[in-house]
Amino acid sequence: MSEPMLQVQDLRCAYDGVPVIFGVSLEVNRGEIVAIVGANGAGKSTTMRTIAGLMHPVGGSVRFLGEDVSRVPANQMIRRGISYVPEGRRLFAKLSVRENLELGAFAEKDRASVAERLEEVFSLFPVLKARSAQIAETMSGGEQQMCAIARGLMSRPQLLMLDELSLGLMPSLVEKVLEAVAEINRRGVTVLLVEQMVQEALEIAHRGYVIQTGRMVQSGSAKDLLDSEEVRKAYMGM
Amino acid sequence: MIRQTRRSDLLWYGFVALLAALPLVPGLIGNSFRAHVFILVLLYASMSQAWNILGGYCGQVSFGHSVFFGIGAYGAGLAVVTYGGTPWLGALLGALAASAVSVLVSYPCFKLKGHYFAIATFAIVEIFNRLFMVWDWVGGALGLDYPILPDGWKDFVWTNTKEGYYYGALGLFVLVFGVVRWIERHRLGAYLRAVREGQETAESLGVNSTVVKLAAMASSAFLAGLCGAFFVQYNFRVDPPMVMSLDMSMKFVLVTILGGVGTFLGPLLGAAVLIPLQEYTRAYLGSLGSGMDLIIFGALIILMMVKQPRGIMGILADLGVLGGRRSREKKEDEA
Amino acid sequence: MVHLFQVILDGAMSGLLYALVAAGLSLIWGVMDVINFAHGEFLMVAMYLSYWIGFLAHVDPIVSWIASAAFLFLLGAVTYKLIVSRCLGKAAMAPLLATFGLSMVLKNFCLNRFSPNFRLLSGTLLEGKKILLGELVIPLPQLVTSLFALGVLALLYVMLKKSRLGWAIQATAMDREAAELMGIDTEKIFLLVFGLGGACVGIAGGLLPSYLAVHPEVGGLFGLIAFMVVAMGGFGSIPGALIAALMIGLVESFTGFYVAPVFKYVAVFGIYLVVIMIRPKGLFGW
Amino acid sequence: MSLLEVRNLTMKFGSLVANSDVSFDVDQGTIVGLIGPNGAGKTTLFNCVAGLYRPSGGTIAFDGQDITKLPSYKVARLGVARTFQVVRPLKEMTVLENILVGAYLRHPQPEKALETAQRCLEICFLQELRDRLAGDMTIGNKKRLEVARALATGPKLLLLDEAVAGLTSTEVKEMVEVILRLKAEGITILMVEHIMEAIMPISDKIVVLRSGVKIAEDTPRAVVQDPEVIKAYLGEKFSRRLAEKREAGGHE
Amino acid sequence: ADKVIKIGTLFPLTGPCAVAGQRCVAAVETAAEVINNKHPELKVPLAAQEGINGGTKIVLVKADTQGKPDVAKSEAERLYNQEGVYAIIGCYNSSSTKPASAVAERMKKIFMCGCSSSAALTDRNFKYFFRLAPTDKTESAEFTEYFQEINKSQKAGIKTVGFIYENTEFGKHAADEGKAAAKAAGFQIVADVAFTPGATNLNSEVQTLKAANPDAVYGACLGGDYTLWVRSMKQMNWLPKAAINYCTGYQDPIIAKQLGPDGDLFMGGTGYSPEIGAKYMKAVAAVEKLYTKKTTVPFDSDSIQEAVALFILAQAIDKAKTLDVEKVAETLRTTTWDSPLSLGGKVAFGAGGQNMKATSVITQLHGLKYVPVFPKEYAEAKATVPMTPWDKRK
Numbered sequence A: 001m002s003e004p005m006l007q008v009q010d011l012r013c014a015y016d017g018v019p020v021i022f023g024v025s026l027e028v029n030r031g032e033i034v035a036i037v038g039a040n041g042a043g044k045s046t047t048m049r050t051i052a053g054l055m056h057p058v059g060g061s062v063r064f065l066g067e068d069v070s071r072v073p074a075n076q077m078i079r080r081g082i083s084y085v086p087e088g089r090r091l092f093a094k095l096s097v098r099e100n101l102e103l104g105a106f107a108e109k110d111r112a113s114v115a116e117r118l119e120e121v122f123s124l125f126p127v128l129k130a131r132s133a134q135i136a137e138t139m140s141g142g143e144q145q146m147c148a149i150a151r152g153l154m155s156r157p158q159l160l161m162l163d164e165l166s167l168g169l170m171p172s173l174v175e176k177v178l179e180a181v182a183e184i185n186r187r188g189v190t191v192l193l194v195e196q197m198v199q200e201a202l203e204i205a206h207r208g209y210v211i212q213t214g215r216m217v218q219s220g221s222a223k224d225l226l227d228s229e230e231v232r233k234a235y236m237g238m
Numbered sequence B: 001m002i003r004q005t006r007r008s009d010l011l012w013y014g015f016v017a018l019l020a021a022l023p024l025v026p027g028l029i030g031n032s033f034r035a036h037v038f039i040l041v042l043l044y045a046s047m048s049q050a051w052n053i054l055g056g057y058c059g060q061v062s063f064g065h066s067v068f069f070g071i072g073a074y075g076a077g078l079a080v081v082t083y084g085g086t087p088w089l090g091a092l093l094g095a096l097a098a099s100a101v102s103v104l105v106s107y108p109c110f111k112l113k114g115h116y117f118a119i120a121t122f123a124i125v126e127i128f129n130r131l132f133m134v135w136d137w138v139g140g141a142l143g144l145d146y147p148i149l150p151d152g153w154k155d156f157v158w159t160n161t162k163e164g165y166y167y168g169a170l171g172l173f174v175l176v177f178g179v180v181r182w183i184e185r186h187r188l189g190a191y192l193r194a195v196r197e198g199q200e201t202a203e204s205l206g207v208n209s210t211v212v213k214l215a216a217m218a219s220s221a222f223l224a225g226l227c228g229a230f231f232v233q234y235n236f237r238v239d240p241p242m243v244m245s246l247d248m249s250m251k252f253v254l255v256t257i258l259g260g261v262g263t264f265l266g267p268l269l270g271a272a273v274l275i276p277l278q279e280y281t282r283a284y285l286g287s288l289g290s291g292m293d294l295i296i297f298g299a300l301i302i303l304m305m306v307k308q309p310r311g312i313m314g315i316l317a318d319l320g321v322l323g324g325r326r327s328r329e330k331k332e333d334e335a
Numbered sequence C: 001m002v003h004l005f006q007v008i009l010d011g012a013m014s015g016l017l018y019a020l021v022a023a024g025l026s027l028i029w030g031v032m033d034v035i036n037f038a039h040g041e042f043l044m045v046a047m048y049l050s051y052w053i054g055f056l057a058h059v060d061p062i063v064s065w066i067a068s069a070a071f072l073f074l075l076g077a078v079t080y081k082l083i084v085s086r087c088l089g090k091a092a093m094a095p096l097l098a099t100f101g102l103s104m105v106l107k108n109f110c111l112n113r114f115s116p117n118f119r120l121l122s123g124t125l126l127e128g129k130k131i132l133l134g135e136l137v138i139p140l141p142q143l144v145t146s147l148f149a150l151g152v153l154a155l156l157y158v159m160l161k162k163s164r165l166g167w168a169i170q171a172t173a174m175d176r177e178a179a180e181l182m183g184i185d186t187e188k189i190f191l192l193v194f195g196l197g198g199a200c201v202g203i204a205g206g207l208l209p210s211y212l213a214v215h216p217e218v219g220g221l222f223g224l225i226a227f228m229v230v231a232m233g234g235f236g237s238i239p240g241a242l243i244a245a246l247m248i249g250l251v252e253s254f255t256g257f258y259v260a261p262v263f264k265y266v267a268v269f270g271i272y273l274v275v276i277m278i279r280p281k282g283l284f285g286w
Numbered sequence D: 001m002s003l004l005e006v007r008n009l010t011m012k013f014g015s016l017v018a019n020s021d022v023s024f025d026v027d028q029g030t031i032v033g034l035i036g037p038n039g040a041g042k043t044t045l046f047n048c049v050a051g052l053y054r055p056s057g058g059t060i061a062f063d064g065q066d067i068t069k070l071p072s073y074k075v076a077r078l079g080v081a082r083t084f085q086v087v088r089p090l091k092e093m094t095v096l097e098n099i100l101v102g103a104y105l106r107h108p109q110p111e112k113a114l115e116t117a118q119r120c121l122e123i124c125f126l127q128e129l130r131d132r133l134a135g136d137m138t139i140g141n142k143k144r145l146e147v148a149r150a151l152a153t154g155p156k157l158l159l160l161d162e163a164v165a166g167l168t169s170t171e172v173k174e175m176v177e178v179i180l181r182l183k184a185e186g187i188t189i190l191m192v193e194h195i196m197e198a199i200m201p202i203s204d205k206i207v208v209l210r211s212g213v214k215i216a217e218d219t220p221r222a223v224v225q226d227p228e229v230i231k232a233y234l235g236e237k238f239s240r241r242l243a244e245k246r247e248a249g250g251h252e
Numbered sequence E: 001a002d003k004v005i006k007i008g009t010l011f012p013l014t015g016p017c018a019v020a021g022q023r024c025v026a027a028v029e030t031a032a033e034v035i036n037n038k039h040p041e042l043k044v045p046l047a048a049q050e051g052i053n054g055g056t057k058i059v060l061v062k063a064d065t066q067g068k069p070d071v072a073k074s075e076a077e078r079l080y081n082q083e084g085v086y087a088i089i090g091c092y093n094s095s096s097t098k099p100a101s102a103v104a105e106r107m108k109k110i111f112m113c114g115c116s117s118s119a120a121l122t123d124r125n126f127k128y129f130f131r132l133a134p135t136d137k138t139e140s141a142e143f144t145e146y147f148q149e150i151n152k153s154q155k156a157g158i159k160t161v162g163f164i165y166e167n168t169e170f171g172k173h174a175a176d177e178g179k180a181a182a183k184a185a186g187f188q189i190v191a192d193v194a195f196t197p198g199a200t201n202l203n204s205e206v207q208t209l210k211a212a213n214p215d216a217v218y219g220a221c222l223g224g225d226y227t228l229w230v231r232s233m234k235q236m237n238w239l240p241k242a243a244i245n246y247c248t249g250y251q252d253p254i255i256a257k258q259l260g261p262d263g264d265l266f267m268g269g270t271g272y273s274p275e276i277g278a279k280y281m282k283a284v285a286a287v288e289k290l291y292t293k294k295t296t297v298p299f300d301s302d303s304i305q306e307a308v309a310l311f312i313l314a315q316a317i318d319k320a321k322t323l324d325v326e327k328v329a330e331t332l333r334t335t336t337w338d339s340p341l342s343l344g345g346k347v348a349f350g351a352g353g354q355n356m357k358a359t360s361v362i363t364q365l366h367g368l369k370y371v372p373v374f375p376k377e378y379a380e381a382k383a384t385v386p387m388t389p390w391d392k393r394k
């Protein structure tokens, strides 16, 4: 394979001068599902936010499709093909589900294409179709999470980044959502995901990285990680 | 809080040392403009600290405190001018009245959030100002002017010396700061801040937020009333634009925020910087009549808000004086 | 009877003027949750500009409002860029206080440059013109301002509800970071919103000098009333602002005539409090 | 008499019925799990019990007292503490101060309150973060803080709304230990959780809601085998896995 | 030797009254220039010589009250204590003058007040306070007397009166005096309209007047409010038979110019206007030139009083030949002073420090000129009463 789709090298990030990421490197190849796992506060979300352009690194680089994007603002990243579904949903609270989804395709000006995409995500998440007129903030936590994922898909990203998407979902939904992710991936979207449900995540992922207090400590194929004694002990409670 | 003694040791000892030194000040500066500035610093520090109880610790940013300040002022003013009595009783009654009024007007206002609350307090100031302007019992638009009274503590009036006022202001300062210090270290302080940070959350922990806010309001207004009484004793006159104006309210807010809102020393630091600045720029630039002093003053406020909206306490934290905790907003800084 | 109609008419016309003045404030507040405390001073600056254009170049306010609007757009954008963007989100009241500082600077800058003199344009196109309906007097300058108010509010409303830009503005208002992730350049949106807010008040200020004297203090009360209008109408709601402004205008003129003029602003602020007690988020607020 | 008695609870938002005629009991000293699909009305039910919402119908009795219409601070004073699903840290206060707010409910004296707070910090593994600003922490730690703070109010009944969501499996294990410790101290617990590893092993009873209606109330073992629950909630894969786990556990 | 004496000026240099305050300062500055330098061409006391007391120059120390009483009070203290001024001239707003002069009285320092018009100031019987302008009380009496007069001589038919005034210390005080005088003279008060200064409109105010339709209106409105009042009456197409004003907006030359023909036929009390000056106060014109250089406008009856205040004070020091406050104050009290800048030419202080010789004339605006119409000895024309209605004006 040629150059990876996303290449993060020696990334360092800080909040307000307080460093929290001390050199994270990772790669995502086209067509893959890559999972990042790690404990609370390890810096998973920070890494994701930096890739998405919501914050900029103090050191290191982020390359996407061969270009250095470490200083590109978030609103440009989506046009370049990265869609980020942030931790904690972040829906437009006062808008309806449908409007939220349409905003997900804001960069697309063609109405017909937007309608087409709507149908597509509704087929993935039928609940949303039934609720399409409900105001986002009045939905339950889980419903909101689905809406957020669907919104992330509306821009037809090349790379979809999902942050803790199982948080607060009921078991059957976690299963469904992860299946949906796999399905999305089969349709040609590359996926980078952060998960606390390590086992479930690694089951659908091709490769995985383990992050610990701001450092990448382990990486490998999903299977290797699943079998790794350390990972099982530290993250899967076995 | 318990934590604070540990963190800001340096600042706290500085404050205690300052307190110890303050009574000596009049001997050093006599009856000068400097004495006047010192008195105003103490007064505005006290007033802003009173504001801070509600606006800082409890997070209800009120632009209405000049009303309570004013009611206190009128308490003393009416006692002296209209009834020829002692300002002491007037001040006490005024402060109590301020407290009562504050509870009455704020009870309905407390269901307002953020800017809605702030704007409601604008409206309250304007209403009180205009009502006092036409209320003959309090002198209406003509205001109340003090007769010439003998110097001394009895009438709390001094004409040719400032010492009395100085110690009066110092007393006020010690009272207000003492009260706030006490609040801060006890349950009420924790509750005030909890209500500020999340009313529903506080309620889920057994805090009756209405009572807490009203307590903050009432104590804040009571102390504000005392400050107002001092102000009118100091100026021999009271009329609505002098004491019940948005300008006046704004000053309390500015002093506190410039110093550091919701912090114990913020109001003192704010007053210590802002009041001399205001007085000296007016004295030395105001005479040009070009508004230069106010331009500088305004620009400074902008600069402060842009550079460090947490005020002087924020700057001290940045400099590491407070140890530990750093200021930590400006997430988008690098953007 | 004729008094009653006159009172209603006057009230409605001042109400519309208030709506025009408040529209920009409402927009800014609704999108950024920032109160521009210098709003009244923006109005004053616009009035000065229109006055000077009228005085020096003899251009009538009916035309020169365009210049005021354009200039105020710039002033708004610059204010955002240099001041508001730098303190946004840092502390709850920081933008309010920073713009309070700005209001001091603007007011005293005009005092410094233009002296405290009162300035009134005379000989403007509409000056003193009126329509007489029996005993009822409809002053033309006020009427024209009212029509402008309706036009501007309608435009704003349509822009917010129907256009792509309006959509982006709404999304930004709700969650800035999420909007950014949708591909909306929120920095640009904020800049634009502050500019538009300025332009709206610029139009009002551009038209006013044909019947109101300009001086450094002229913005104060207008600014205050604009705050009431916006808060009473509800967070960023344009129809809310319109209705609130009309209510305020009518309350003002009814109290002024049927109670006593000294009480008219007491009533204005009072009605605001009453409304806000019943609907804590304003008439149309959520 | 049970500690908490929910009778015919109905909660409507406009036309939407979030809870419909729900009744169940929570006995003193037990752990009751409340599960159900997303949007089933679990959080709404918590909010009704905790006094944040006033139910549209039905009654809630705590410790023999009708609390249906009490405001939340009164409910808290009676001894019901809750955590929020969407965490609500008191952002500009430190972790310790957050917990102190809870602790002051039973101990008006600062020294005593501090003691209690300290203990809660330890129980929830937050000692090291004690002076951090609550707003700056990760979701996981905020979840722990929710628990610690609720604990500090010295509750008889603790309502945990997805208290372990967002924790890694290992951390979940730790938290489960904590919950068991609380139970041992005599605190009754009603918990909502989507993570079956957390809720199934420790619950004495599981109540299942679907679309606001109670569809099952039974022991965990029975519930996971209930076809309706599997269909509505667990999904095939998870119920299978749960079964496997139990078997593995049983062999140990 | 270069001896100097410091005199403080304390006026509102910023805030709503800044226009007036800045002019007052310019007037005092003008007076100081005249006193300090040799101006033999000027026919005013102390002009020919250099300084006072044989060469002592006056140095002005300026301060700003911002129109706020508390600031006025503390600035007065600063001027006396820190700047060491000998006396203060100020403060335009009566509300500021009150506490500031109280400071002076307590410190036993001289306070000269040019134009604050509240009668209360001189009712306090202060020993060191001197005020030059006539009070609102005097003016009110004069206005009322004038209306009675034209009722007789011109069949003006003024029976009902109305009041419109800003609800401030100044406006309220003036209106109270006006109402008392009007009532005493048997006029019926049909409208009493107080408004908030800086109002966004005066619609209800004017409509209230219009509905009550008084024959004459007493006005006490400053600058912008005054123009708004006049313009609003024009919009509403209503005028009383006569409108008379307590100095302020009416007699500000800039305001008159901006109102142009709309401002015509309004009346007001004034102690000075260029027209009056040209006729009765010949010495003013040359001094006024110095003043106009600073301000671009001629004296008005407020500002000129502040110049007089400094002249009289300087004359008193010069006469007493000492800076001893008691002696200077005594001299001030007991002497009748020549004052070419005062209408009537004399100044003498009575009880409480009020200038007993203070006069004002009633003028009416005709084509931007203030034409004296009362009292008889100054009258140049009969006033146009009733005023020409709006639709009959060009």
Ligand SMILES: Nc1ncnc2c1ncn2[C@@H]1O[C@H](COP(=O)(O)OP(=O)(O)OP(=O)(O)O)[C@@H](O)[C@H]1O
Residues within 6 Å of the ligand: A015, A020, A038, A039, A040, A041, A042, A043, A044, A045, A046, A047, A087, B328, B331, D136, D137, D138, D139, D140, D141, D166
């Ligand atoms: N806004 C912020 N300001 C300061 N520090 C922050 C901020 N957000 C996160 N941090 C700190 O950065 C570190 C990494 O946080 P991050 O959110 O990336 O962790 P995470 O791996 O996503 O954890 P979790 O699984 O709990 O979401 C943590 O120590 C956290 O306390």
Ligand SMILES: Nc1ncnc2c1ncn2[C@@H]1O[C@H](COP(=O)(O)OP(=O)(O)OP(=O)(O)O)[C@@H](O)[C@H]1O
Residues within 6 Å of the ligand: A138, A139, A140, A141, A142, A143, A168, D013, D016, D018, D036, D037, D038, D039, D040, D041, D042, D043, D044, D045, D085
């Ligand atoms: N304040 C509200 N206004 C209107 N509808 C609401 C409100 N709160 C909740 N709902 C609706 O009530 C239903 C139940 O929501 P609730 O939050 O109780 O679900 P939940 O069981 O806690 O779900 P989850 O497991 O996803 O958290 C949902 O359909 C939700 O949309």
Ligand SMILES: [Mg+2]
Residues within 6 Å of the ligand: A044, A045, A046, A087, A164, D138, D139
């Ligand atoms: Mg995270």
Ligand SMILES: [Mg+2]
Residues within 6 Å of the ligand: A140, A141, D042, D043, D044, D085
């Ligand atoms: Mg829930």
